[in-house]
Amino acid sequence: MRERGLEFKVGLLILVSSAILIGFIFILGNFSFRSGFTIKVDYDYIGALQPGAPVKVSGIKVGKVEHIDFLGGKPDPKLNGQRVQVRLTVWIEDRVRDAIRSDAEFFINTAGVLGEQYLEIVPGRDWEHPPIQPGSVIHGPPAVHDPPRTDLVVARLYEVLDGVAAVLRDDRDAIKGLLSNSANAVKEANDLLVANRAQISELITNGASLAKEAKTTLAKVNSGLGDGRPVATLVADASATLKAAQSTMTTLTPSAQALMSDATRVTKIITEERIDKAINAADKAASAAGKAGGLIDNVNGMVTDLRSGKGTAGALLSRDDIYADLRELIRDLKRNPWKLFWKE
Template sequence: MKLTKETKIGITAVIAFALLIWGLNFLKGKNIIVTSNYYYAVYDNIDGLEAASPVMLSGFKVGVVETIKFHKKQRSRIVIRFSVDKEIKIPKNSKSVIEPANLIAGKLVTLELSDSQEILSKGDTLIGFVKPGLESQLSDQLLPIKEKAERLIESLDSVLSIFDAERRQGLQNSLDNLENITNDVSGLVAEEKVKLSKILSNFESISANLKNNNEKITTVLTNFSSISDSLAKANIKSTILNANKTLAELGEISGKINNGEGTIGLLINNDSLYVNLNKLAADLDKLVIDLNEHPKRYVHFSLFGKKDK
């Protein structure tokens, strides 16, 4: 069937209108395509929460704040309605916590689920709670400091009131001297900045070397530990005593040798053996010479055998 021009224009208009509605809801944080359940939470102060703010569960967006309005009966309280994905089941006694979205601005709702086995139904109300923002925390912490500062200023005013012109001038001179000292220190630091930079670079280099040679250092320490354990287990005291005893005995033997006691002492201290050995060597030398010159005196050889004497 062929569509007329008017029909085509009508279908296009309907589609465009549907897209417009979906786009507006999407900009508000609603997704009309995905089904969801809605719940309520009541607060004394929503701390700047706005419609279309995200609803988070464990850091994941599971819904969006739809409406914010005053309580019908308790006009000082505020009721918010928010939608949550239908797959999310919220136990009874769970909390709806308003907290900062970031450090600068913005709020969001975080769901803190309880351990209850009973599940809330669509349209039930959660426990509302507002977590203090960074501004509130700073304000609470700075308020005591502000009060102390005011009391300190009052005390300083009281103290300064007892100073005459001369004492005030002396105090002013002391402050000027302190400023001069501070300037001198700043100048010295600026002059030595290069040296300080080199020192820090050397420290970084040493630290890097230690890190790179960590395994070798560990091995060396392990070896030292093994040596220490071996020395601790060894009977060093007994070894030293035995060595001292041996040295004493050697000293005693050396003393006897020097005194000419015993065979070794006589050999070392008495030269008679040396003289006799020299004499024997001389006699042997003469015998060898005579043997070479007169061999017949010592060797008898005959073809017919030796005669009986």
């Protein structure tokens, strides 16, 4: 009886151990008894992603990466000859099929800082088109995003650090002089501020007073405007003026166009020959005007002489006794016309 009890315990231990081992295999092997579908996702770089890596939608594990195929840039006839570097075969559970829309995005993320990598799917929001169908091939941006190349970032950072070290080593004297000059400039600026502390304080005080006065002025302007009706009236008047000006311009536009047409015809009529003739006529008119001016000057001089009594006509006009004698002579000749022919 004791031997049978021992055999029973050993057999039970073996069964329990086998069950635990099978459970671990299922857990670690990402086995699932749910139905699902597969799609293809093309990448140029996948980092440290391995077959069997989990697939998550909105942070929930819903599948795994079944295969990773390196195509090495071969053209794919299904993609109109586009070249593919790495193609992932992804298995996803059917329960999230409707959630993965046609505008879904695919990222390769890392669980933690140094954790394993997994494929993250952002479901998308295009509910007007059907979801991604089984067997679909997802290629290129904006749907597919390559993981960041931290190795390249580190390598380029090393290059930058080497360049900085070389500059610090080769231009040590120049950098020392620059730092010395900067220190002197800071010291001079500090001395200047200390020496002119009173002026700076006065300037700040004046600025504060100016700001206060501006605030008071704005308050007065605001109170003067009141509810804004004057401004609204001014804007309305300006709008009415603009409308009237626009109407006037609309009315004057045909007349202006006709005037421009007439001016164009006039400019076509005017030729160089006619311009020369007009210039000659203007010159002749100017010469005639000059001669007329001279004639007027002569007449003016003659009138001046007459008024001053120069000459016979001037004496006749200016002296009354000569006028009286001449008048008496004319009367005597009328009474005695024979005196014209006979002299005593």
